[in-house]
Amino acid sequence: MSSVTTSTASSMSRSSSADPSGCELPSEPVTFSFATTDDARRIHRIVEAAYRAIGEDAGWTTESHLLAGQRTDLAEITELINSPAGGLLTARQGGQIVGSCELQRHEDHAYFGMFAVDPRVQATGLGNLLLARAEQLARQDWGLTEMRLTVIACRSELIAWYRRRGFRPTGATSQFPYDNPRFGLPRVEGLYFREFSKAL
Known part of the structure; x- marks a missing residue:
């Protein structure tokens, strides 16, 4: 998939209750495109x-207090990049990938996952832009009217971040794969x- 758009992080405001950071919003344009296998290692x-x-x-998104080991591996990243139902949407500044998310098309909703922004530029507005672009793509390009995601239940700060952006609990839960070190x-x-x- 090759959809590419350009935006500027400084065009989005950030309230004092947003991510914990004193960083300035970047003025450098941010471009969005689906990843290719050449992007897997980055x-x-x-x-x-x-x-x-x-x-x-x-950064503030770390789960290291809850989980050791890896979050993913190159095999899973490559599988997601090559997914026929979506892929990994990337945000780039200066040609460099600074964030990415999984975006998958289902029959009645889009699934948003593996959301990651380089800790060096977290809380600068990039996460807001990437999420907004994913929502726009799902709505305008895929014709979907709902987005879903899952969060580890004790990640209260991250849950609050999503709630401020309009996400609400469905009541559905699922167990963490304790038996899968992947x-x-x-x-x-x-x-x-x-x-x-x-x-x-």
Whole structure:
């Protein structure tokens, strides 16, 4: 898929209750396109940094206090890139990938997942832009009227971020794959996912 659009992060305002950061909104244009297999390693590095970084390298989206090990691997990234129902949508600045998300087309909704922004530029408005572009694509290009996603239930800060952007719980839950180290090594018991939905 080759849909490409350009936007400017500075065109979006950010309230004081948004992501915890004092960063300025970037003025450099942001472009969006679906990833190719040449992008797999860069996306993998960003996803691991966003979800597993610790200490000074960690952004506010890290899950390292809940999960050790990997968040994903190159095989899964490649599978998602080549998905016939969607792919990995990327955000780029200066030709460099700075964020990505999984976007899949289902019969009655779009699924949004594996959302990752490089920790070095988190809370600058890039996440807002990437989510907005994914919603626009699902609505205008795919003709869908609903987007769904899942979040680990104890990620209260991340859930609050999604709720501020219009997502609401559906009541559906699913268990974390404790028996599959491909998705991480749990540090705590009782992890599970909550599903959220937004009308597009």
